[in-house]
Amino acid sequence: MPIIDVKNMLSELRVRESMRRIAVSIQTDTSIEQTIRSVIKHKVSAILVMDKNLEPVGVVSKTDIMSAYYAGVPIGYPAKLIMRSPLIVCSPGDSLEQVLNTMSINRIHRVYVQSEQPASATGVISYPDIVGLLYRYCHRCPRSIQRRHSRNDSGDWMRVREIMTPSVQAVDEEETLHDVMERLSELRFGAILVTGGKVPAGVVSKTDLILAYKHGLPTEASAKSVMRSPVRSCSQDEEIAKVIRQMIYWDIRRFFIYRGDPANIVGVLSLSDAAQARSGSCRACMPSRIEVL
Amino acid sequence: MGVTARDVMEKGFFTVRQSTPIPEAVRAFQDAARHLDRRVFGMAVVNEAGDLVGMISMYDILVLMRPKHIHIWGEMDDIDVSGFISESLDRAQSILVGDLMTTELITITPETHLLLIVDILTRKHIRHIPVIEAGKMIGIVHISNVFFYLMEKDPHLIKDGLSP
Numbered sequence: 001m002p003i004i005d006v007k008n009m010l011s012e013l014r015v016r017e018s019m020r021r022i023a024v025s026i027q028t029d030t031s032i033e034q035t036i037r038s039v040i041k042h043k044v045s046a047i048l049v050m051d052k053n054l055e056p057v058g059v060v061s062k063t064d065i066m067s068a069y070y071a072g073v074p075i076g077y078p079a080k081l082i083m084r085s086p087l088i089v090c091s092p093g094d095s096l097e098q099v100l101n102t103m104s105i106n107r108i109h110r111v112y113v114q115s116e117q118p119a120s121a122t123g124v125i126s127y128p129d130i131v132g133l134l135y136r137y138c139h140r141c142p143r144s145i146q147r148r149h150s151r152n153d154s155g156d157w158m159r160v161r162e163i164m165t166p167s168v169q170a171v172d173e174e175e176t177l178h179d180v181m182e183r184l185s186e187l188r189f190g191a192i193l194v195t196g197g198k199v200p201a202g203v204v205s206k207t208d209l210i211l212a213y214k215h216g217l218p219t220e221a222s223a224k225s226v227m228r229s230p231v232r233s234c235s236q237d238e239e240i241a242k243v244i245r246q247m248i249y250w251d252i253r254r255f256f257i258y259r260g261d262p263a264n265i266v267g268v269l270s271l272s273d274a275a276q277a278r279s280g281s282c283r284a285c286m287p288s289r290i291e292v293l
Numbered sequence: 294m295g296v297t298a299r300d301v302m303e304k305g306f307f308t309v310r311q312s313t314p315i316p317e318a319v320r321a322f323q324d325a326a327r328h329l330d331r332r333v334f335g336m337a338v339v340n341e342a343g344d345l346v347g348m349i350s351m352y353d354i355l356v357l358m359r360p361k362h363i364h365i366w367g368e369m370d371d372i373d374v375s376g377f378i379s380e381s382l383d384r385a386q387s388i389l390v391g392d393l394m395t396t397e398l399i400t401i402t403p404e405t406h407l408l409l410i411v412d413i414l415t416r417k418h419i420r421h422i423p424v425i426e427a428g429k430m431i432g433i434v435h436i437s438n439v440f441f442y443l444m445e446k447d448p449h450l451i452k453d454g455l456s457p
Contacts, residue, residue, distance in 0.1 A: 040357075040392050040393070041353065041393050043357065043361050044361075208387060228386070228387070248360065249360050250380065250381075250384070251384075
């Protein structure tokens with residue numbers, strides 16, 4: 001990848017070099033059902049809504065779809081009823097620091113990129129994109145953990161426990177989807193741990209909930225009926241670089257983190273946490289850090 | 294006499310239910326390929342009553358399996374692809390054929406002319422078209438059926454020994 005060859009500081013990178021082109025969008029009259037289909041197929045957390053002139057008018061996220069499920073909105077209704085408007089945008093020339101700031105101020109996970117042509121959204125940049133860049137930089141480094149061959153090079157690698165969210169919320173497997181959705185929106189989480197008899201049994205994410213909506217499951221169904229198991233977890237002492245690599249490769253948004261015994265879940269590491277930590281995979285590397293404004 | 298869909302369509306085709314989970318659908322692709330002794334790129338999707346409701350292709354499944362941020366990651370020399378499908382399928386357990394299938398269907402009747410089929414296939418960038426008669430699917434025309442039919446019927450190609 002040429003970008004990293006010419007620039008040795010990630011903090012010099014601009015939005016245009018890190019954004020993804022928008023591949024999928026919906027129209028204002030697209031149904032919620034069709035929207036879910038696009039979101040699932042393209043594995044996006046949100047989808048851009050265009051009007052008849054192909055101008056972006058808003059965005060529908062998994063959170064908005066989940067709220068529609070919670071409120072009992074019929075799935076055939078148009079997605080524009082649940083769309084968020086206006087769009088929060090940035091310019092191709094903005095720095096990554098500015099984008100990270102916009103995201104944290106507005107408490108959003110992605111910013112659309114508006115080109116010089118007014119009213120057209122050409123790209124999107126989200127936390128995983130930024131994490132991907134950080135780790136690509138690390139991969140290039142001669143000291144990279146992923147290139148390390150010698151066993152006695154212990155290195156000062158950053159560990160999961162340093163950037164994870166060090167607390168964990170859970171629901172019981174018999175609780176209803178209705179309850180699960182309330183907890184998720186109250187906590188602003190993308191997924192929650194499900195326990196059965198105090199032991200981790202699975203995970204329910206927003207994706208599982210919007211699939212339940214599409215499959216016509218009543219919101220009184222139990223968490224158990226839609227949860228995914230086993231829980232994807234790793235030790236708090238694992239090297240961050242390895243975990244991030246797996247998350248990016250497998251499109252996993254979060255790992256649950258245990259201490260000692262795998263049943264002892266003590267935290268969560270999401271791609272958003274990793275992006276917000278704004279750091280590379282080892283302490284030796286200052287250039288990869290994006291400066292906090 | 295004009296050649297129509299009836300002359301080129303395949304009557305032996307496989308369907309998959311819209312309620313089938315994706316991992317099972319992938320195995321259905323494998324089974325269909327084994328039975329038909331050729332690679333199967335797309336299958337018709339039917340509801341519980343057996344009516345055609347959509348189409349699902351390998352493309353739809355690959356879109357789902359593709360790591361979304363892989364272009365950002367960039368460096369893949371140390372990534373092993375063995376086990377890629379099973380790992381992806383493991384995560385697609387709760388996704389059904391009905392969630393991924395294309396519902397904007399283009400269909401033809403047994404009387405649709407061959408050249409019109411060529412026109413539809415190329416203009417719409419599709420590789421197979423279900424053939425519908427009296428509301429029921431009776432066959433499927435693959436782009437290969439059309440291509441090889443035209444080749445076999447060409448006297449010049451036969452004369453030059455290019456016929457398969």
